[in-house]
Amino acid sequence: MPQQERQLQTFFSLFYFSINSGSLISTFLTPILRQDVKCFDQDSCYPLAFGVPAILMVVSIVVFIIGKNSYVIKKPQGNVVLEVSKCIGHAVAQKWRSKGVSRDHWLEHADDTYPRRLIEDIKSTLGVLFLFLPLPIFWALFDQQVFSHDPL
Missing domain, CATH: 1.10.10 (Arc Repressor Mutant, subunit A)
Structure with missing residues (x-):
């Protein structure tokens, strides 16, 4: 909607910032979780290194679904x-x-x-x-x- 132009820009700026900052943090954090943390009597902890991003992805999907009632959903028209x-x-x-x-x-x-x-x-x-x-x-x-x- 035209009256929500500013909010839309802010939302997508924050969304883009969140995606890229999450990618940057995971680039540094995942190897640390894999190599420096010990779990299951092993020298490395792959379950934690891949589990943290998986849990965060599930959280993001839950947040998306919770907010679905706030979205304006238009039916697709044409091809x-x-x-x-x-x-x-x-x-x-x-x-x-x-x-x-x-x-x-x-x-x-x-x-x-x-x-x-x-x-x-x-x-x-x-x-x-x-x-x-x-x-x-x-x-x-x-x-x-x-x-x-x-x-x-």
Whole structure:
């Protein structure tokens, strides 16, 4: 709701801070719990190292469920993937049909049927997806490395 814009920003800022600070603390705390604490007559304590984060995750789920009555739950409407696919298909078809018409971006050929906001959102999404194109190549090359622990 527009009147809750400030509370929403505060909530998500605190949420983001909590997630990242919890990750930072667990990065340091988990190895200490595993190595320095003795349990079950062993030199290390894996149950405690993994049990503490598991218990905290259960607590977070319980808090989430308790607050569920305070949430505004909207029913999903439409299919975004289908709508985006139809918009892209329409833009390609329109661009192919109108070869003489020049536009700033090929997706703008769909502005006769689809809202401007959807077209701008698709442009942004395609821009981000373009950045991820090298990732499969990187991981394919990375996975070809041979990791050997045998001394020569």
